Amino acid sequence: MSALYSKMTAQELIAEKEILEKRYNNFKAKGLKLDMSRGKPGADQLDLSMGMNNVEGYIADGIDVRNYGILDGIPSCKKLFADLMGVEPKNVIIGPNASLTLMFDYISQCYTHGAGDTPWCKLPEVKFLCPVPGYDRHFTILDHFGIKMINIDMKADGPDMDAIEEYIKDEAVKGMICVPKYSNPQGITFSNEVVKRIAAMKPAAKDFRIIWDNAYCIHDLDDNGDELLNIFDVLPEYGNEDMVIEVCSTSKITFPGAGVSALIASDNNIAAIKKRLNAQTISYDKMNQHRHVQFFGDADGVREHMKKHAAILKPKFDMVLRHLDKELSGKGIASWFDPKGGYFISLDVMEGCAKRVGELCKEAGVVLTSVGATYPYGIDAKDSNIRIAPSFPPVEELDLAAELLCICVQLACIEKLLG
Amino acid sequence: MSALYSKMTAQELIAEKEILEKRYNNFKAKGLKLDMSRGKPGADQLDLSMGMNNVEGYIADGIDVRNYGILDGIPSCKKLFADLMGVEPKNVIIGPNASLTLMFDYISQCYTHGAGDTPWCKLPEVKFLCPVPGYDRHFTILDHFGIKMINIDMKADGPDMDAIEEYIKDEAVKGMICVPKYSNPQGITFSNEVVKRIAAMKPAAKDFRIIWDNAYCIHDLDDNGDELLNIFDVLPEYGNEDMVIEVCSTSKITFPGAGVSALIASDNNIAAIKKRLNAQTISYDKMNQHRHVQFFGDADGVREHMKKHAAILKPKFDMVLRHLDKELSGKGIASWFDPKGGYFISLDVMEGCAKRVGELCKEAGVVLTSVGATYPYGIDAKDSNIRIAPSFPPVEELDLAAELLCICVQLACIEKLLG
Numbered sequence: 001m002s003a004l005y006s007k008m009t010a011q012e013l014i015a016e017k018e019i020l021e022k023r024y025n026n027f028k029a030k031g032l033k034l035d036m037s038r039g040k041p042g043a044d045q046l047d048l049s050m051g052m053n054n055v056e057g058y059i060a061d062g063i064d065v066r067n068y069g070i071l072d073g074i075p076s077c078k079k080l081f082a083d084l085m086g087v088e089p090k091n092v093i094i095g096p097n098a099s100l101t102l103m104f105d106y107i108s109q110c111y112t113h114g115a116g117d118t119p120w121c122k123l124p125e126v127k128f129l130c131p132v133p134g135y136d137r138h139f140t141i142l143d144h145f146g147i148k149m150i151n152i153d154m155k156a157d158g159p160d161m162d163a164i165e166e167y168i169k170d171e172a173v174k175g176m177i178c179v180p181k182y183s184n185p186q187g188i189t190f191s192n193e194v195v196k197r198i199a200a201m202k203p204a205a206k207d208f209r210i211i212w213d214n215a216y217c218i219h220d221l222d223d224n225g226d227e228l229l230n231i232f233d234v235l236p237e238y239g240n241e242d243m244v245i246e247v248c249s250t251s252k253i254t255f256p257g258a259g260v261s262a263l264i265a266s267d268n269n270i271a272a273i274k275k276r277l278n279a280q281t282i283s284y285d286k287m288n289q290h291r292h293v294q295f296f297g298d299a300d301g302v303r304e305h306m307k308k309h310a311a312i313l314k315p316k317f318d319m320v321l322r323h324l325d326k327e328l329s330g331k332g333i334a335s336w337f338d339p340k341g342g343y344f345i346s347l348d349v350m351e352g353c354a355k356r357v358g359e360l361c362k363e364a365g366v367v368l369t370s371v372g373a374t375y376p377y378g379i380d381a382k383d384s385n386i387r388i389a390p391s392f393p394p395v396e397e398l399d400l401a402a403e404l405l406c407i408c409v410q411l412a413c414i415e416k417l418l419g
Numbered sequence: 420m421s422a423l424y425s426k427m428t429a430q431e432l433i434a435e436k437e438i439l440e441k442r443y444n445n446f447k448a449k450g451l452k453l454d455m456s457r458g459k460p461g462a463d464q465l466d467l468s469m470g471m472n473n474v475e476g477y478i479a480d481g482i483d484v485r486n487y488g489i490l491d492g493i494p495s496c497k498k499l500f501a502d503l504m505g506v507e508p509k510n511v512i513i514g515p516n517a518s519l520t521l522m523f524d525y526i527s528q529c530y531t532h533g534a535g536d537t538p539w540c541k542l543p544e545v546k547f548l549c550p551v552p553g554y555d556r557h558f559t560i561l562d563h564f565g566i567k568m569i570n571i572d573m574k575a576d577g578p579d580m581d582a583i584e585e586y587i588k589d590e591a592v593k594g595m596i597c598v599p600k601y602s603n604p605q606g607i608t609f610s611n612e613v614v615k616r617i618a619a620m621k622p623a624a625k626d627f628r629i630i631w632d633n634a635y636c637i638h639d640l641d642d643n644g645d646e647l648l649n650i651f652d653v654l655p656e657y658g659n660e661d662m663v664i665e666v667c668s669t670s671k672i673t674f675p676g677a678g679v680s681a682l683i684a685s686d687n688n689i690a691a692i693k694k695r696l697n698a699q700t701i702s703y704d705k706m707n708q709h710r711h712v713q714f715f716g717d718a719d720g721v722r723e724h725m726k727k728h729a730a731i732l733k734p735k736f737d738m739v740l741r742h743l744d745k746e747l748s749g750k751g752i753a754s755w756f757d758p759k760g761g762y763f764i765s766l767d768v769m770e771g772c773a774k775r776v777g778e779l780c781k782e783a784g785v786v787l788t789s790v791g792a793t794y795p796y797g798i799d800a801k802d803s804n805i806r807i808a809p810s811f812p813p814v815e816e817l818d819l820a821a822e823l824l825c826i827c828v829q830l831a832c833i834e835k836l837l838g
Binding site for chain 1: 459483485487519556563670677695697699701702
């Protein structure tokens, strides 16, 4: 059953295909409607935070959180995030319900007002480095501002640093956007060496900015999670404090639709961002900040809470990995990472087959993330990468969806091999 | 006591001044610490909405409001605002906790991507018309984007339309920002004729945009409130649907720090804004939208709620107006409007005296809105306008603060007259 497809004869492949088609048609007959497209927490995960609605009182740090004021967040909420992220509260701004907005607004600020130099809108060209595969919404932000995206291959320990160090010699390369821990979609955590090499970079552009989207900073699947070096501990060695803008949020800790986000940056960057914020808002939602602080108590409270998420998520990841292992390993048609946290499993199938896998899945009622979405401009040149989001469907549904996915991968590859 | 100051002899003025100085020093001895600077609701107003915290359930319109998704707001919340504002739900986007952010983000969008024409950042100059006195935070937004602000005088029925019709012949004049009902700070509501004249404008700039900040749309002080013509009922007659971006919020209905905002616009503008929003966020806080809908039930529920605010605010406005009337009328040194709603009383004192009034008040422990803030660039050329915000202090404190303010106005004017 686990022979390399490439070594099989046409006859053997056709025989294999017939078996797979029978299984595929059986699935189709079930009329499934399953969704593995987005990294949405399941309803049982959301239930974990319902106690937040019982938080009473509205005075926090002596402030009536119901009223106007306090641009950068209530002190207790800034402290909570500072403790979680290993920085000082003065380097934290509490944001709206989505760190995506913090990233968009920061790029927008660079575009309209620059990052200490010429506003990017006044430049003939602005380029960003994008480790791939990556997060489609990052690419959407950059594309919105006409920023040219350059693919950087991901390796097992982070982005290809040789390539990055070459590209940053170009002054038009103004930044990089990445998920340093449990990268979306591969679940790769940048090694200490990679973090240090990033912190030590000397880009030609003095206003080079790295959007360090630490979306999965404490999102381990079990006690055996990855450790990410705190880049803000390393940057000062190289005088590069201003190079990194870090963001995170409780979207996948409490509620995706009603969490709290945070931005971490150097004193200079915080001052520049606050200047813009002072025109953009009077304050973000302080009642929600207060609810979060009261519900968790402190950083340890958040970490304890994450174990409950892990208990729900781990069996889902295991379920998908079990199917991948059982059906795809040893056939030379697919490879994947076994992530220790985050929200995705990244599956690389035989070149030229990913789109077809997506079509086959869709036809049988299982929606995957649009194939190509993990690359800038939606273009996966190898047509190879598939992002699997196991968090939302219940585990029984996932069982079916993952099996179907594996059938589709095999079918698509055989179709390809048979030409 | 109510002789015109201008008709008084120097001796009479000096005698008057001595009496006022005695009163002023008595106030100073009290060591007051009162704030009439910002339009903040009082704590008793915030208490009116605490029931919102008891809202349970998280499924609205079949959507789990805790999770990702629904870019433009849950349908029931869109309907609530549509009913309140007299438009269709399809023309409503529910925003974050502050309409200020909706305005900033829209101007930012025009700056980076234009409003159907050249992005404003690519133009040598962009100008906006600003009815004055006006809202300082509007001016801060425009100034942030380097938009040149042009003062337009307010008349008793709205902005000086003759001036506006002249200015819009200039293609660099790209818009206007205004508060059409209970204007900040004068409390003037644009007359039907003015609204119609605005709706009928033919600006040289095809991408002319009016930011119609309807912050006080239902904020009457009693049953005798002003009626503002719905500009979206008039715009189609002139094919000008795309000219107006209206915003409003529950900042002064529920919680300033944790309300819900809304943007109302034409189909074309909604589509353009959603395109940007799709890069900026996944959704605004839907749990808060749900809380608001459940708490109010419908538009009538909101209107009933506003009567409770009026019952708290009316005595405060009356208190200030009583002092103004008693101490300042008939002396030829000050004029003011008697607003039927909104959050401010606008006091125009003898030219060249407003800053001095602010200083005298501050010295005696009463903080007013920075004099000049009601004009673009903080420049009130006549040094005449003072914005009084009576909402936040308890009525007993307001009694003291308003009396002190009146003393300071008289003192400053006498100082000026005595040279």
